[in-house]
Amino acid sequence: MLPQRMKTAITDNPKKLANLIDLVNLPSTLREFVGQSQISRLGCFKYVWSYIKTNNLQDPTNKNVVICDEKLKSILLGKSKIELAELPALIKLHFPKNPK
Amino acid sequence: MGKLSPSFRSAISTPIVNKPPHPPAAPSLLSGEIRSLSKKRPPKHSRENQSAQSSAHGEKPKLPTLFKSASLADAKKLYSSFINTTKAPLDVRFYNSLLQSYASIASLNDSISFLRHMSKVQPSFSPERSTFHVLLSTSGNGTDSSLASVRQILNFMVTQGFNPDKATTDIAVRSLCSAGLIDEAVELVREFSQKHSPPDSYTYNHLVKQLCKSRSLSTVYDFIEEMRSSCGATPDLVTYTILIDNVCNGKNLREATRLVSVLAKEGFKPDCFVYNIIMKGYCMLGRGVEAIGVYKKMKEEGLEPDVVTFNTLIFGLSKSGRVKDARKFLDIMAEMGHFPDAVTYTSLMNGMCREGDALGALSLLEEMEAKGCSPNSCTYNTLLHGLSKSRLLDRGIELYGLMKSSDMKLEVASYATFVRALCRSGRIAEAYEVFDYAVESKSLTDVTAYSTLEITLKALKKAGEKGNVI
Numbered sequence: 001m002l003p004q005r006m007k008t009a010i011t012d013n014p015k016k017l018a019n020l021i022d023l024v025n026l027p028s029t030l031r032e033f034v035g036q037s038q039i040s041r042l043g044c045f046k047y048v049w050s051y052i053k054t055n056n057l058q059d060p061t062n063k064n065v066v067i068c069d070e071k072l073k074s075i076l077l078g079k080s081k082i083e084l085a086e087l088p089a090l091i092k093l094h095f096p097k098n099p100k
Numbered sequence: 101m102g103k104l105s106p107s108f109r110s111a112i113s114t115p116i117v118n119k120p121p122h123p124p125a126a127p128s129l130l131s132g133e134i135r136s137l138s139k140k141r142p143p144k145h146s147r148e149n150q151s152a153q154s155s156a157h158g159e160k161p162k163l164p165t166l167f168k169s170a171s172l173a174d175a176k177k178l179y180s181s182f183i184n185t186t187k188a189p190l191d192v193r194f195y196n197s198l199l200q201s202y203a204s205i206a207s208l209n210d211s212i213s214f215l216r217h218m219s220k221v222q223p224s225f226s227p228e229r230s231t232f233h234v235l236l237s238t239s240g241n242g243t244d245s246s247l248a249s250v251r252q253i254l255n256f257m258v259t260q261g262f263n264p265d266k267a268t269t270d271i272a273v274r275s276l277c278s279a280g281l282i283d284e285a286v287e288l289v290r291e292f293s294q295k296h297s298p299p300d301s302y303t304y305n306h307l308v309k310q311l312c313k314s315r316s317l318s319t320v321y322d323f324i325e326e327m328r329s330s331c332g333a334t335p336d337l338v339t340y341t342i343l344i345d346n347v348c349n350g351k352n353l354r355e356a357t358r359l360v361s362v363l364a365k366e367g368f369k370p371d372c373f374v375y376n377i378i379m380k381g382y383c384m385l386g387r388g389v390e391a392i393g394v395y396k397k398m399k400e401e402g403l404e405p406d407v408v409t410f411n412t413l414i415f416g417l418s419k420s421g422r423v424k425d426a427r428k429f430l431d432i433m434a435e436m437g438h439f440p441d442a443v444t445y446t447s448l449m450n451g452m453c454r455e456g457d458a459l460g461a462l463s464l465l466e467e468m469e470a471k472g473c474s475p476n477s478c479t480y481n482t483l484l485h486g487l488s489k490s491r492l493l494d495r496g497i498e499l500y501g502l503m504k505s506s507d508m509k510l511e512v513a514s515y516a517t518f519v520r521a522l523c524r525s526g527r528i529a530e531a532y533e534v535f536d537y538a539v540e541s542k543s544l545t546d547v548t549a550y551s552t553l554e555i556t557l558k559a560l561k562k563a564g565e566k567g568n569v570i
Contacts, residue, residue: 020547042550046539049532063529084528085561088554 019095030094033075041095045088048072058084172210175202176217183222195225196234203238208249211235212256229265232257236271247284250276264296270303277310285310286323290330298331305338312346317355320346337368341377348381356381372398376408383416388425391416405436411443418451426451439473446479453486461486462495477508485514488521496521500534509543510534516552523556531556 023038031037034047052058052066059065064084068076076082076090169175179198183190195218203211215235219225235253250272254264264272269292276285285307289299299307304327311320320343327333335343340363347355356378363370375398382390395413398405410433417426426448433440445468449461461483465475480503487496496518503510510518515538522531531553538549 016551017547020551042546045550046546049536058529064526084532085523085557088550088557089561 024095027094030075033071041091044094045091048075048087048091169205172206172213175206175210175214179214179218180221190222190225192225192228192231195222195227196231199231200234200238203235208235208239208252211238212253227260229257229262229268232260232262233268233271236268237275239275246279247276247281247288250284250288264292266297266300266303269296269299270306273299273303273307277306282307282310282314290326293327293331293333298327298333301336301338304333305336305342308335308339309342312342317347317350317352335366337363337371337374340368341373344374345377345380348377348384351381351385353381353385370401372403372406372409375403376406376412379409379412379416383412383419386416386420388417388420388422392425407433407438407441407444410438411441411447414444415447415450418447418454421451421454423448423451423455423457440468440471442468442473442476442479445473445475446482449479449486450482453482453489456490458483458486458490458492458495477503478511480508481511481514484510485517488514488517491521493521493525497530504537507541509541510538512544512548512552515544515549516556519553520556523560528557 020042021040023040025038026034026036030039030044034044039047051072055069057066057069057072059067059081066072066082066084066087068080068082073080075094077093082090182198199211199215199218202214206214212235215227215231219227232253236250239249239253254268254272257264257268269289272288273285276282276288289303289307293299308320308324311323324335324339328335340359344356344359344363347353347359360370360374360378363374375394379391379394382388382394391413395405395409398409410429414426414429414433417423417429430440430444430448433444445464449464452458452461452464465479465483468475468479480499484496484499484503487493487499500518515534519531519534522528522534535549535553538544539546543549
């Protein structure tokens, strides 16, 4: 069984919630990809995931793997193949903890 | 589960106001609110006759479009077009419904002006008490509702020659409560009981219920004491039921027991509802033995347990891990001629899933459907949760497909366990797909759905690094 603490709702924690839904000024690579200058981490994830779906980038033999196209590669550390499971972590890289 | 039964609910909240703004379906307009308004007042017969007549006229008040703009000028224009197009004589119900549909979108001052305009243009229409009641009942859903606006209507009413009666008080209080202005409602009741008459039991109980919801228990007791000393309004059995329900919900069973003894002292005999509520209190704390004790006491007192009693009992027993007993009560229930409903079965399934017997729960689903009881989304969620937890993923996916095809919403717990189970068995893409469905069907907020997914994946990765096979 996975640890119990997983069940604690993120929505109860205002800091973590803010981290997810606050709009963030994007670095130039991501800006190009998303086409907006600001997006939240959640919004970014949804955007990338829908991008993968609309462009059929999932490996047809193993749906858990995404074969990146050039555009996607540019924001995901230049990898040509990623696991779907890594996606949230990879996107999180673009949203560093607030230095302030 | 331990909720109030529908019949009881109607006893404490008379169907007067609190109706959401009207859907734009015109025919419902005449019958809906106004009829329920007139329900409470004595001159029912004449009004019923009128309505019978008016429907005999052949649906004359056809209102294809209701008031769409809150502007007074538009409303007046629309009004005159109604007047000119209908030839049959119009009764007061028609005007009331017009006023109501306008007042539900317009500000109070505009509504009052519109009412004035209505009686000015059409002298055959003179506002009745019910007309003002319509105005009062809609004053609660505007943004500008306040005690001042209620007072304004009441004053307007008095100048037109109608003194507020008990129904007026009731409607005013309910509309204030629905706008969340409980203190103001209390103030209004105070004022009325000094000037006119004490609130009737419906108003009183409604107010107590609202106070229970949002204020501390001592405030409620103060209010009851104040009413007792100022105008002799005493709590009745329904009041006590509300109070006991409230303390039971707050898991304060000691206070509940005290209230039951007070209730007996005041000469009331606890009825089925009181027992159901006490039982619910025990069940929420997972104290199955006491819940059965309450059931036995009911039998001793010669009270006939109803569906709610059994549902509560089965819920409580399932929760405290006594599924066998719960199952027994399902049989007893059927013997006594009560039909187990979706709630009964879902509680029982929940209990079975807790014990890890998800397959048993699944077979109960078949049994339930065979008996002609259709499961609801809660049933499916319970099962999905149970199946995912017992690692019967294939059955879970099957069930999920069923849920998806009938557009059922997912609940947080079942979504989370299902996603976790999918991820654990390496079906990440499917988990993503469930995520999409949860967001699409608006079952969960984006944040909840995403954070569950993210945390699951993170935990999975961590466990993978440690070399644990989970």
